[in-house]
Amino acid sequence: MFLPVAVVVLLSFNASQFGSFPMTGLSLRWFVERANNEAILRAFRTSIVLGLLTAVIRRRSASSQALHWCATGSRRAISSPRS
Incomplete structure (x- = not known):
């Protein structure tokens, strides 16, 4: 039940534009963009x-x-x- 939420949280740190496995790297880019919105x-x-x-x-x-x-x-x- 919580697995989809955990996957979304995990993919939010993905460096690529689209969520995919394996992850290409770790990034806080999405959080920085939202913090500036x-x-x-x-x-x-x-x-x-x-x-x-x-x-x-x-x-x-x-x-x-x-x-x-x-x-x-x-x-x-x-x-x-x-x-």
Whole structure:
């Protein structure tokens, strides 16, 4: 299941333009080209910001739920109606 991903990662270091075995050499050319691409960098920064924002929101939500459980002694969700 992870073999195709491993092959792509391995071939990303290939010096030739197209992925082939045996590899012609090792190169970081593709990574340097992507590091100089402003659209890729902007997308990377957006992904990092959204990931951090999601983590902060989820952490606050989980903390609020835990405080509710401790205060009420109940494992019932905050938003669920009481029966």
